[in-house]
Amino acid sequence: MDNEIICNDPCPIARSVAFAGDAWSLLILRDAHAGLTRFDQFRKSLGIAPTMLTRRLATLTEEGLLEKRRYSEHPPREEYLLTAAGRDFLPVLFMIGAWGRQYRGGGKLVRFFDAENGTEIKAIAVDEVTGAKIGTRPIRTVMPEES
Amino acid sequence: MDNEIICNDPCPIARSVAFAGDAWSLLILRDAHAGLTRFDQFRKSLGIAPTMLTRRLATLTEEGLLEKRRYSEHPPREEYLLTAAGRDFLPVLFMIGAWGRQYRGGGKLVRFFDAENGTEIKAIAVDEVTGAKIGTRPIRTVMPEES
DNA sequence: AGTGTTACTATCAAATTGAAACGAACGATA
């Protein structure tokens, strides 16, 4: 895919797709939200080839979803932490997970609970203005005027 | 990536990633939600090579997000319609779009409005039980017992 | 008869991926 075209596309989905449209990046972000920070933790969790992991971590860092932090000077060691943009990606992961639970839900699945009151989390997307679930009301799409 | 491993992974995100983790598929689903149904409509909208489009449409059809319907017998012509699973993917697209609007929002962007009352849609993910935004409360993850 | 439309397939070069081995910098152990 041509990233230059995508970055100027007026569709916000297309803008995100440059890295969201990649299985490894999504799984790395999932693991980062689960608390993993180090190269070998990701590698072992995902069974990913180190070449791939190096590239994906570099891309996610360049794109501003992760940041490298040195946690040891001798030897030099880095860890990867979520940035604000990376943390704000969590809703996307939850909605992907909710879809997978509904349509790919055979067998045992990991479950997520609200740590404070113990109820299982059921993620839904709503319009903050109307409160209606996304997809339950008709949508009007407005293209930007040519600049 | 190895799809066999992924399909038995207990993480619902990993289950979805087999096709959600692909830029073209996400953009095809976006266009399908915008009302496109035919091969050439997708091809022109996306600028995708026909080989790619054929494969992606076939995968999305096999995975149950689209279905082929014959709309002409002579000549035989098919169109691609969203299934229930495909329609239920809309919240994922909206959350991806919401992230892109916030973090990749330079220049003109397409905007989405509630067709009934005219307000702009602001998609957020919430826990249906507590009503809290996803990410604002601590989460406890529970792995399934070994079967 | 010739042109246009729609939905592809065929071919092939280029880019990406993934597996396996290797390396550098250290710390711990014998």
Place this chain on the structure above:
DNA sequence: TATCGTTCGTTTCAATTTGATAGTAACACT
């Protein structure tokens, strides 16, 4: 001191995927 283990990668190279271009099949229209 020698060796092992850990961490975070790089190097190499074969296999797969990709994307660009061209071609095809079945018709409809003029």
